[in-house]
Amino acid sequence: MSGKFITMAHGGGGTRMQELLRQTVFPLLDEDLLLDQEDAAAFSVDIGRVALTTDSYVVKPLFFPGGDIGKLAVCGTVNDLAMRGGEPLYITLGLILEEGLHLDVLERILSSVGFWAKEAGVRVVAGDTKVVERGMADGIYINTSGVGQLRSGREVSIAGATDGDVLMVNGFIGDHGMAVLNEREGLFTNSDLTSDCAPLSGLVRAMQEAGEVHSLRDPTRGGLAAALKEMARASSCAFEIDEGSVPIRERVLAACEMLGLDPLYVANEGKLLAAVPERDAGAVLEAMRANPRGKEAGIIGRIIEGRRGEVSMITSLGSHRLVRAPSGEQLPRIC
Amino acid sequence: MCLAVPAEVVEILQNDVAFIDVGGLRKKINLSLVEGVRTGDFVLVHAGFAIEIIDEEEARKTMELFEEMARLDEIR
């Protein structure tokens, strides 16, 4: 393709746009349904219930250890479907490009979209590209919508946690938020801080095959604390978690302590919080640990009798305190 | 009122600049507020500066005191 940068003409609907689509977008996404360039994708879905979600991605920086905005866009949408117990089938891809974006950058992001869509077993079936003037966007923004099939008996709800459930997570929390913050601010020089960004549909399938799963939530923005509060509220339950059983990497904890952040409120992109009936907990946990996305899975708490929507924590000292919903974004602090 | 974390000085560069290790992470900090830091010392880091050197002997005493206190449990 001529030129190395995105120009306004690439969004103009003319030959430059066709060139961008045919030479860059389609080959990297490798998806037949796109080649027809119909106004809308047509596909069949088994009769039954369907899950539908949409999300926009504006992460800065575009590339970070463990991921990039393209991978994030696929995984975020796939995970939203998976949290309902949906089998992700199709996603759309809306690109908003800033004039002057390096074509290399776009290519890297699109190959990441293509790779992770295949990995997650979803097809990118419709898309859109717009170019805005320089300064009107930050390189690239992506919007993805996704459709998933809800098989009978597999539908999961945020409101599904109930008495007798235990609470689990599939691994270390806080990795994504700290990796992105560090990449953006350059706080540490030898960064082993890596995002956990990953598609979780396979893990959820394995969990559901092993036992009953009452409720799921992906602790993205607002971290595990937000997910716990949202699930406890929606399910009208009281949750109790053990501080010592929440898996956190030493380096994430160290970075959080230095910056005055609480890892419970730091974002994740490859994690889930699950409420599972105690009788199935062993089997579900085993299935999680057998999956590459759940090797460090563990039980972090349980549903208790108490005030609806309240989340409390037994601290490592043995005392109790409340876990609250986050307010605004956490900023590094010195006081 | 002031967040400061203990970190090991792993490399001292020129002009009061050093690398510290905290939980496996490496960070550049400034040493101009402390006297006589050596590689291997632990310092207290606040807003990108070492503000004091941690006294190993005193730390050990406090730790022993705490350990002794923890053992009171077992005696009972």
Place this chain on the structure above:
Amino acid sequence: MMKYVDEFRLPGTARNLVRKIRELGTGAAFMEVCGTHTMAISKAGLGPMLSPQVELISGPGCPVCVTSDVDIDTAVAVAHMPGVILATFGDMVKVPGSHGSLSDASAEGARVKVVYSPLEALELAGSESGSKVVFLGIGFETTAPVVAATILEARKRELRNFFILSFHKLVPPALRALAATEDFSVDGFILPGHVSAVIGSRAYSFLPSEFGIPCVVAGFEATDILQSVFRLMQARTATPSVDIEYSRVVRPEGNQKALSVMYEVFEPVDAEWRGLFRLPASGLGLKEEYREYDAGAWPIEIPPPAVDKGCRCGEVLCGKIKPFECGLFGGACTPDNPAGPCMVSTEGTCASYFLYSYDEED
């Protein structure tokens, strides 16, 4: 090998310290004057562990909280000046003055940059030579030397576009004012470990000698705080003194090098404290020789302060009322929509109450 973190986090130690504290009687009230202590106490749930035998009261120890409306309004006004980039610790961004916060200023077009260290602000001045970078100097004696060292570095690098807005404050004058307040009564002070690392424990000797108040300089692990409470309980029947629990970091004489850097650049000035009003020689201003770095010397127009919002942060800061005794707490004042600074800073008394020990759902 010791890492000076996990070694001090022993649940057994905490349990036994609580038991031993309880054995020493009841009816004690101690004041911590460090926001990081307030946070550690809330996060570890120490309040309920010690209650009702021992009450922990939060004093004016959060630099964000004691910063007055007029100082915040000044920072906002400076941020709005053409060509200025205001660099600040994240702590200050959401604190409302009488005409909004720096976050509001940013939304209105001001350039506000969050930094972890003043050195990052200095780098910014180096790369943005067309702009004036103003670093918002907030904090006590722990932070003031760091800012002073940055100014010395700016002079060394001959940077002409780096400035400071100094609202630094000194802890001992505030404690003196508090101790001298007529109805003030606590059984002891839990003194700030990191301020004390710089100024030394001797700086507080007037508290036992003039006011008869025992003090312990405490570390920041829950066990450090409990150990300090234990010592203060013991001190109730002894001659008052300033004891150092945080001996791995704090010396009686403090860190002389940090102090000399601080006083090379700054000198004591009168300062406005929220809740304590104007105290003589309780803040730090740039000395004559460093006036060229002083953004506070610029002609700054501040709109007159807005009418009283009913915020009682001042009384909370002096330990006169608990956060929930303020009519705004939890309703008109929450971390999402703070009316006063104690609700903004995560180490603010109201915010830590709200975050860790109070639930809004009924």
